[in-house]
Amino acid sequence: MKRSLLFIFFIIGMVVYAQTKVSGIVLDEEGEPVAYANVLFKNTTEGTITDEDGRFYLESEENYTVLSVSFIGYTTEEVELRQRVTYNLEVILKEGEQLDEVVVYVGKQSKKNNPAIDILKKIWANKRINGLKKFRQYQYDKYEKIEFDLNTIDSALMKSKMFRGLEFIFADLDTSRITGKTYLPLFLNETFSQVYGDNEMNLEKEEVRGSKNSGFSNNQAIIGFVDDLYSDYNIYDNYIKLVDKSFTSPLSQTGINTYNYVLADSAYIDNKWCYHIIYYPRRKNELTFKGDFWVNDTTYAVKKIDLEVTKSANINWVKEIYIQQEFEVVNDSVFLLKRDYLMSDFSFSKKEKSKGVYGKRTTVYDHYKFENPRPEEFYKSVSDPYDPSIFQRDSIFWKNNRLESLNKDEQGIYTLLDTLKTVPKFKTYYNLVSVLGSGYIEIDKWNLDIGDIYSTFGFNDAEGIRLRGGARTYFGQNDPWRLEGYMAYGFDDHKFKHGFSAKWLLDRKSRLIISGGNRRDIEQLGINLTATNDVLGRSVASSAVFTVGNNNRLTNINLSTLALEVEPFTNLRFRFGGSFRTLSSALPEAFSLDYVDPGAPTGISSEIRQFDLITTLIYTPGKRTIGYGVERRDVNDNYSTLLLNYTKGTQGFLKSDFNYEKIQFSYSQPWQIGGFGRLFSSVEIGKTFGAVPLGLLNVVPGNQTLFSIFNTFPNLDFYEFVTDTYVSAHFEHNFNGRLFSRIPLLRKLNLREIVGLRGVWGELSDENIALSSPTNIPLVAPDDKIYWEYSLGVGNIFKIFRIDFNFRGNYLDNPDARPFSVTGTFGFNF
Template identity: 65%
Template sequence: MPPLMKTKLVLIFFFFGLLSIAAQTKVSGYIFDEYKEPVSFANVLFKGSTQGTITDENGKFYLESDETWSNLIVSFIGYETLDVPLAKRVNYDLNFTLKEEASALDQVLIVTGKQSKKNNPAIDLLRKIWENKRSNGLKQFKQYQYDKYEKVEFDINTIDSALIKSKLFRGMEFVFDQVDTSNVTGKTYLPMFINEAVSTVYGDNIINKEKNDLKGNKNSGFSDNQIIIDFVDDLYNDFNVYDNYLKFFDKSFVSPLSKTGINTYNYVLSDSSFIDNKWCYNIIYYPRRKNELTFKGDFWVADTTYAIKEINLQASKSANINWVKDIYIEQEFEVLNDSLFLVKRDYMMSDFAFSKKEKSRGVYGKRTTLYNNYVFDKEKDKKFYDVEVYNFDKDVYDRDDTFWSENRLESLNKDEQGVYKMLDTLKTVKKFKRLYNLGSILTSGYIEFNSLPLDYGPIFSTFGFNEVEGLRLRAGGRTYFGKNDLWRLEGFMAYGFRDDKVKYGISGKWLVDKKSRLIISGGNRRDVEQIGGASLTTSSDVLGRSLASSSVVGTSTNDKLTSINLTSLAVEAEPWRNVIFRLGGNYRTLESHRQLLV
C-alpha cells in the first residue's frame, strides 16, 4: 500500500467512533455432516425470504435481517434440508448437522479438496464464459451514458466492553446503544461515516474518453475533511470481473473468470435456478493452493448467453496485504436483452486493521455503487469530453431530501439513516467537538476560526532554533472562505532572538476563470534559507517553508543561512485536466546572513 494511503488510513482510524442500528434477527453458527466434518458452501436463509448466505470453508456462517423471522432453512446438495425454528431474535454459535439423503447417497457432492479438470461441467461453463466475454458490458457500444449512485461507509469494528468503557467515549456512551453485526465477518461494528454521490457518466469508446458529471453529494458531517474523500477515491477503483487479474491495494488477484483460473481455482457446479426469468447455473469456486492472491465464493451464469448474472468474491485468508484483513465483493448484472448484460450493482467491503489477529479492532470501508438509465451510441462532440467539470456548484453539495429520495437508486437502511442522526447528536457533545477539532488541526496543520474566514498556521513552523537566529518564533495565517475560494491571501511574520531581525512574507492568488483554471498569483518574502538545502530556482511557492524552522518545536545546526528577498509573479492555466501552462518570473537577491549581523 502506498505511504500516502497508509497515512490517510492512520488518520481515518484516529477520527472515527460513532453509531449503528441493530437488526431484528441475527443468527450465527456452524454446519457439520454426520462425520463431524464442516460442510462448506451450504445454503442458509430465513424461511419465506430470499435473504441468505453460504458457509465458509470451516462451515461457519452469519446471517442477519432487519425483519423478524422465526425459522431458518439449511440446505446442500445430497443432504436433507433442515427447517430450524429460532427461539430468540438473536441466536449465536448454533451447531447444525446435515444428514445425507437416503435416495442420493451415491450422488453426494462434497465441496472440499481438489476438483477434476476433466469431465467437470463447471469448467465447461467457464470456457463458454471466456468465449462470450466480449459481448458483455459497455465496450460493445461506440458511446455510452448512464446514471450512477455511489454510497461509501466507514465503520469501526470489533466493539467490546473494553472499548465501551474506555475514557475516549466517556460522555458519549449513547453511541453504543445500537451496535450491529456484519453479515460477512460476524463482527460487531459502529457506522461512523457515510458519503453519497449521484452523477451521470458519459463515455466514448472510439476516442477512449469518459466524463463524470456530479449532480449531488452528501455526507455525514465531514465535508470539511477532504482527506476522507481522497482516501476513498484512492481506495476503491472500478474493476472488471471479466479481466484475468483484479487489482486491489496494489496487489493483483487472479479473477475466478480468468483464463488461467483452471490452474488456480477448484470449480464445482452446485445448483441451477431462474433469476429474472433467465435459467442460470451456480458455480462454487475456491483456491487450489494457499498463500496466493486468490478469492473464494460463487457466481451465477446464464445458460444461453453465458454472461455472469451475480458473483461474490472474498479474498482468501492467506492473501498478505498490509493493513488489510479482509476483502469482500458482490456484483449483480442487469439483463437488457437476450445478449447483453451490464453492471447493475456492485458492493465492496474491506477490513482495515493494524494487526491481523482475529479479535483486533479495525475499520470497515464499504462502497456500494448502482447503475441505471443506460443510453448507447449517442455521439457527442469531442469537445464535450475536453471540458472538465471543474466548476464548484454549492447546490450540488446542498441538495434537499426531495432530491435524494428521487435520485437514490437504493434506499438507506436503518444503519445508514442512523449515521446522519447520530452525527447530528454528536456535534452537540463538547468532547466530540474537541477531538474532532484536534484531528483537523493535526491533519491540516492549521487552526480554524469559526467566527472568521481565517486559519492560523502552519503550526508545525511555529517554533525553531538555529545557530544564526537563535530562538525563532513564527506566526502565520491564510484566508479561507471555502474550499473553492476565488481568491486567497497568505502571510507570515517571524523573529529571531539572536539576530534580532524580523522576517515576513505575503502572497495572494486570484482565480480569474473557473473553466480554464486561469490563476494570477504573486508575493514577496524576506527570510533566511539554507543554500543547498532548498531549491531556489524551481519552487513556485513564494512562501515556501523556511528551512530555518520546519517543526512545531525544532532545533537545527544550520550556521550558514542566507538572507533572501524574493518577489514573484505568475500566470497559469489548466485548460485540460493535468495539462498546465505557467508563465512566471522571480526577482531574487541573496546575501550572507552572517555578514548582515556584523
C-alpha cells in the same frame, strides 16, 4: 373491525421485520476448521463461504428455517434453524462424497478435467461482447451512497469515558449483514448522476445532478479519500485495484494459477439457468479473494458475484473487504450491472473482536438507454460539478431519483450528525482528528489555521536548533483566496527567517490564479535538479536532525516570486512568472558560492543576484481533484506528470547578474504491474545555455539524510556532482510481498520487497568551471560514464517502517565516496 385491523397490522409487521441471521463455525470430525466451505439457506442462492478460520455470518431479509453446509470431500449437512437469529452455531462436516452429478476439482491437482475451469475459459472468450460493449451508444442513471460506521459496539465501549455525555448516539444500532457486528452510522453522502457513453468514439462523461452530505462542511475530503481507495473496477479485468493494491480477479486469465475453482451447483436465477462456481486462493498472503459467482450457461455473462479479501492478504489497517455485484437480465443475451456493493472494515488489528470503522459504498444503476448518438462536442463539454444548486436539491428530487431507499439507520444519520455538532465533547474529538490529519489547528472565530505543526522543529549546522510557527487564512476548502506565512528562528545564528504567500483565484472555469510571495531563509539547494520557486516549502535536508557527514553546504536564500497560472483544458496547466533571488553561502568557511566577477573590487563576488522569467507547462492526464477553490485536493495518485520548464535569466534588470537560458523536461509515472506490485519511474533531462556560477547550475541531488527520498541518490553527498547538461532516471518497484509470501518463515510477517535502480549522466563546460573556480567544492560532472546506484529494501516492518540498503555502482574513487548507506522511512500504507 378493530381486531381485524390490528391483526392485519400485526401480519404486515411480521412480514416487514422477518429476517434470518446466523453465524458460527464449520469444523471437521477432528475439530479442525474447514475453510471455504459453502454455506447456503436451503433451496436458495443466498449464501456465503467460510473464512480461513472456518467462521461465517449470513443474513437475509427472508425467513428461512434450514441451513445447508457443504464442502468437497464431505457430506452435506443440513441444520435446522429454530429461531430467527442464531449465533455461534457449530457445524460438524463428516468425510464423504458430494455432488456426484458433476466432476469437481479440489486442491492443486491437474487442471485438465475441471468443468469450472472450462466454464471460466468461456467467460474469457465472451467478456468483450457482454454488457455495455454490445452497444454503440449508451446512457444510464447512477445513484451512489458512501457511508462510514463505527463498528463492534459493545457495552464496554458505550460505558467508556470517551462516550460519556454522548450515550444518546447508541439509541439505534444495527447489525452488519456481512460480518454480524453491531455498528453505528456516522457519515453519509449521496450522489445522483447521469452517465453517457459512445463505444465507437471511446468517450464517456458523467454529469452530477444532485449531491447531499451529512455531517461537516469539509467532508468532501472524506469522499475523496473513499474515491481514491475504491476506484472504479471491472470484475472481468485481470486485476481489481482496491486501497492502492492490485488484487487478482477470480475471472482473470491468470486466475487458474492463483485460485482453486469448484463447480458446486446450477439453478435458475431470474429465469436464466446459471452455473454456481466457488473459488478460493491456492496460497496465503497473496492479494486474493474468496467467494463464489453465478454465470449464465449460454452467454457466459456473470449474473451475481461475491468477493471477499482473504484475511491472510498482505494489506494493512483493513480487516475485511467485501464486494457484491448483481447483474440485471435485460433480454436473452444482455446482462447489465444493476448493483455494486463494497464494504471495508478499517481497523488497527485483524483480531475478530477489534473495533474499527466500516467504509461502505453502494452504487445502483438503472434506466439504461441505447443507440442514441451524440456529437463529440457533447462529451467534451463539461458542466460545472460545483454548481450550488446541485447541493441544494429538495426532498422531492431525492424521492424521485434515489434508486435505492435509505434504511432507518441511514435516514437517521442526518439528524444524528446535526445533533452531534452541537456537543462540545464531540467537537473536541473532531478537532483532534482534524489537526492530526491536516497538520493545522483551526481557529474558527478568526477563520485562521495555525501550523503546520509538523514543521515546528528542525536542526542544521548553520542554524542549530530551529523553531518555526505559521498560519494561514481558512474560511473553507473552496476559498477563492488564501494568505499563508511563517516565522522561524535559529538558536545558533540568532536570526529570524520568514516566508509569505498569497494566492487568488480570478476565474474558476479557466482556473486563472495569480500568486506571489517572498521567502528569506536557509535552504539545502543540492537536493533537487530544478531550482526552487516555493516561497513556503523547505526540503527535509535543510532541517534534518541526523545526517551522514557534515550538513554544512547550506545557502542563504532571499526569493520573491510573482506568477499567473491558467488551466485551459482539464489537467493541462500553464504558468508564467518571474522570480528574483539572492544567494549566498550560510557557512562561508565550509561552503563557498564565490564566482569570478571582474566588476567587483576584489574580482570575486560572494552573492548572486538573479532575475528569471519562467514559463512552465504541466500535464497530468488522469488526475482527479475535489474542490473548486484556489487550492484543490488530489483524490488519486495513479496519474502521470509531464513537466516542461523554460527559464530565461535577464542580466541588468534589478541589477541581475547573468544572462542565460535553461530548458528542463521531466516525466514521472506510477505503473501497476498486475499482481507483481507497483513501479514508480521518473526521467528528467535539462540543459543550461550560457555561463553561470555554481548557485545557478544543476546539482545532482545527493542525500545525506537518513530518510529514503525518491528522486535522490542516497550514496552521493550534496554537491558531489554538478552539471549544466544532464539526463537522470529513477526506478523503484514495490512487489507488495509477492516474493516473501512464498517463504514459509517470512510469510506471516507480511513484509514487502522493494528494489531500486537509479542513474545520471551529465557534463559541465570549462567556461562554467572557470567561472566558479574559487569555490572550495571540486566541480565534477558524471561525464565519463553514467553514475548509478541500486537498492534493496524491506517494507511494512511493524506495518509502519521501511528500510533500504543502498549500494553505489561506480565512481568509488571520488574523495570520501560512500559505497554503502542505510536509509529508512515511516508511513501508514495499506
